[in-house]
Amino acid sequence: MDEDVLTTLKILIIGESGVGKSSLLLRFTDDTFDPELAATIGVDFKVKTISVDGNKAKLAIWDTAGQERFRTLTPSYYRGAQGVILVYDVTRRDTFVKLDNWLNELETYCTRNDIVKMLVGNKIDKENREVDRNEGLKFARKHSMLFIEASAKTCDGVQCAFEELVEKIIQTPGLWESESQNRAHCGCEDLSRLLCAATCSEIKLLSQTQNLISVWKNTIAMSIHLNLLYQS
Numbered sequence: 570m571d572e573d574v575l576t577t578l579k580i581l582i583i584g585e586s587g588v589g590k591s592s593l594l595l596r597f598t599d600d601t602f603d604p605e606l607a608a609t610i611g612v613d614f615k616v617k618t619i620s621v622d623g624n625k626a627k628l629a630i631w632d633t634a635g636q637e638r639f640r641t642l643t644p645s646y647y648r649g650a651q652g653v654i655l656v657y658d659v660t661r662r663d664t665f666v667k668l669d670n671w672l673n674e675l676e677t678y679c680t681r682n683d684i685v686k687m688l689v690g691n692k693i694d695k696e697n698r699e700v701d702r703n704e705g706l707k708f709a710r711k712h713s714m715l716f717i718e719a720s721a722k723t724c725d726g727v728q729c730a731f732e733e734l735v736e737k738i739i740q741t742p743g744l745w746e747s748e749s750q751n752r753a754h755c756g757c758e759d760l761s762r763l764l765c766a767a768t769c770s771e772i773k774l775l776s777q778t779q780n781l782i783s784v785w786k787n788t789i790a791m792s793i794h795l796n797l798l799y800q801s
């Protein structure tokens with residue numbers, strides 16, 4: 570582990586498909602924005618080191634990249650995360666309404682109950698807003714989450730969302746201290762990277778299988794439909 574890095578944190582980005590999760594991640598890690606960003610298949614994560622209040626933290630940020638459409642995020646996606654960014658699109662009320670489902674899923678699979686949550690209302694650059702700021706704020710307060718509105722397109726709020734999340738995690742030592750000590754003790758950051766990569770390929774495999782299953786299901790449904798048409 571780098572001498573001056575205080576800790577390595579696992580951060581998740583979750584929320585409905587199309588709300589801008591991948592765009593927020595790319596804006597934060599690479600400072601880029603692609604208006605035609607295609608939904609990718611398989612889980613990916615990016616690593617970025619940031620400095621908050623004079624402390625350096627290495628972030629492994631996990632992006633769902635596609636499986637949220639099939640409601641099939643696996644427990645390993647959630648395992649061991651210290652922070653989560655829950656995203657909705659301020660121009661699509663349905664993505665705000667679905668936040669409750671995401672919170673339930675988080676509660677079911679998350680291995681820590683003190684995980685720090687940041688609610689992000691994305692796409693504030695757009696004009697056709699359906700969820701106003703106060704609604705977001707109220708929901709965040711009700712569920713003890715941090716809150717910010719952002720735009721991956723214009724950069725607004727993006728850096729802040731990640732920084733405030735990390736700041737809060739670092740202020741909660743129980744969340745990260747023991748892991749840093751373990752790593753320092755056995756000097757095995759490589760091991761954790763290996764485990765991380767293993768979990769990643771496990772999820773990629775699962776997601777490919779799930780895609781295949783959904784193709785099969787569609788084919789079967791189609792042939793039943795054709796059969797019925799033929800018989801009538």
Ligand SMILES: Nc1nc2c(ncn2[C@@H]2O[C@H](COP(=O)(O)OP(=O)(O)O)[C@@H](O)[C@H]2O)c(=O)[nH]1
Pocket residue numbers: 584585586587588589590591592593603604605606607608634691692693694695719720721722723
């Ligand atoms: N106008 C605008 N479009 C955005 C913003 N964030 C994402 N998008 C667009 O919304 C679409 C879905 O974004 P994506 O990051 O793939 O969403 P994901 O499915 O949640 O990962 C893409 O066409 C993005 O270019 C934003 O802040 N403003």
Ligand SMILES: [Mg+2]
Pocket residue numbers: 590591592608609632633634635
């Ligand atoms: Mg995505």
